[in-house]
Amino acid sequence: MSDGHRSGCPINLSLEVLGDKWSLLIIRDMMFGNRRHFRALLTQSEEGIASNILADRIAKLSELGLITSAPDPSHKQRVRLSLTEPAIQLLPVMAHLGAWGRRHLPVSPDLAIRAQLLEEGGPALWDEFMDELRELHLGVARPAGTPSVLAALTAAYLAQKEGAPLP
Amino acid sequence: MSDGHRSGCPINLSLEVLGDKWSLLIIRDMMFGNRRHFRALLTQSEEGIASNILADRIAKLSELGLITSAPDPSHKQRVRLSLTEPAIQLLPVMAHLGAWGRRHLPVSPDLAIRAQLLEEGGPALWDEFMDELRELHLGVARPAGTPSVLAALTAAYLAQKEGAPLP
Numbered sequence: 001m002s003d004g005h006r007s008g009c010p011i012n013l014s015l016e017v018l019g020d021k022w023s024l025l026i027i028r029d030m031m032f033g034n035r036r037h038f039r040a041l042l043t044q045s046e047e048g049i050a051s052n053i054l055a056d057r058i059a060k061l062s063e064l065g066l067i068t069s070a071p072d073p074s075h076k077q078r079v080r081l082s083l084t085e086p087a088i089q090l091l092p093v094m095a096h097l098g099a100w101g102r103r104h105l106p107v108s109p110d111l112a113i114r115a116q117l118l119e120e121g122g123p124a125l126w127d128e129f130m131d132e133l134r135e136l137h138l139g140v141a142r143p144a145g146t147p148s149v150l151a152a153l154t155a156a157y158l159a160q161k162e163g164a165p166l167p
Numbered sequence: 168m169s170d171g172h173r174s175g176c177p178i179n180l181s182l183e184v185l186g187d188k189w190s191l192l193i194i195r196d197m198m199f200g201n202r203r204h205f206r207a208l209l210t211q212s213e214e215g216i217a218s219n220i221l222a223d224r225i226a227k228l229s230e231l232g233l234i235t236s237a238p239d240p241s242h243k244q245r246v247r248l249s250l251t252e253p254a255i256q257l258l259p260v261m262a263h264l265g266a267w268g269r270r271h272l273p274v275s276p277d278l279a280i281r282a283q284l285l286e287e288g289g290p291a292l293w294d295e296f297m298d299e300l301r302e303l304h305l306g307v308a309r310p311a312g313t314p315s316v317l318a319a320l321t322a323a324y325l326a327q328k329e330g331a332p333l334p
C-alpha cells in the first residue's frame with residue numbers, strides 16, 4: 001500500500017501498532033501498576049525491560065499518540081507519562097489477552113488474580129476501570145466517592161502475593 | 168524465571184505466544200478466510216507474507232499447540248491445517264483488536280466491514296462463530312441448518328469490496 005501499511009485490515013493495523021511485545025507490556029504497567037515514570041517502568045518491570053528498549057518504545061508510543069509526557073505536577077524536574085484515550089480503550093484487549101493466557105498458559109497465581117477479576121467483572125467492570133483511567137491520565141473527574149477498580153485489583157494482587165486471604 | 172518465561176503474568180505469557188505479528192495474522196486468515204493450506208495462506212495474504220516466514224510461523228504455532236496439520240481428506244497428498252481449541256478461543260481477542268483498529272487507525276472500508284459486524288454482534292455472535300470454527304476445524308458438528316457466521320461475514324466483505332449494496 002502506498003501509505004506504508006502492510007494492509008488496511010483493522011487487525012493488521014492494530015498489530016502494526018501493538019505487535020511489539022514490549023509496547024503492550026509498557027501500556028499494561030501504566031494501566032494496572034499506575035507506573036507513570038521512566039524509572040518505575042524500568043525498575044518495577046516483572047519482565048526486566050532494558051532501558052534502551054524502554055526509551056525506544058516510549059518514543060514510539062508517543063509518536064503513535066498512545067502516550068503523552070509532561071512535567072510531573074508534583075515534581076517539575078520529572079517527566080510524567082500518561083495514557084491517551086486510544087490507549088485506555090485497549091483495556092478490553094488486555095482483559096481478553098489476560099483471560100486467554102490464564103486459561104491456556106502456565107501463569108503465576110499472584111500475577112493472574114487481576115486477570116481473573118477482570119474476566120469475572122466483564123465489560124461493566126472494564127467500563128468503570130476505563131473511567132478511572134480517564135480520571136488518572138486525562139484528568140476527567142468522576143463523581144466523588146466512586147470506588148477505585150485499580151485499588152481493588154491491587155489489593156487482590158497483594159493479598160495473593162503474600163498468601164493472605166482475600167477480603 | 169527458571170522455566171524460560173519472562174514472567175508468569177497472563178498478559179505477558181499471551182504476548183510471548185502471540186507477540187509475533189505474523190502468527191496472529193496467520194490465525195486471522197485461518198479464522199476469517201478459512202484458509203487451510205500453505206499455498207492459500209501464502210498467495211492470498213493481504214500483507215504479502217514471505218514463504219520462509221510462513222513456514223517458520225506454522226512450525227511455531229504447531230509447537231505451541233495452536234494449529235495442527237494432517238493429510239487433507241479430499242486430497243491426500245496435501246496437508247490441511249486446523250485451528251485447535253485454544254486458537255479458536257482467540258476470536259474475542261481478534262474481535263477487540265479489530266474494533267480498536269477500526270476506531271483509531273486508517274482502515275480500508277472493505278477490510279473493516281467484518282470487524283464492524285463482529286463488534287456489533289458482540290459476544291453472542293462470537294460464541295456462534297467459535298462453534299462454527301469448532302465444526303470446521305475440530306469436527307464438532309452443530310445442529311443441521313445452523314446459519315453460518317463465516318458465510319455472512321464473507322458476503323458482507325465481498326459486497327463491500329465490489330461496492331454492491333449489502334443484502
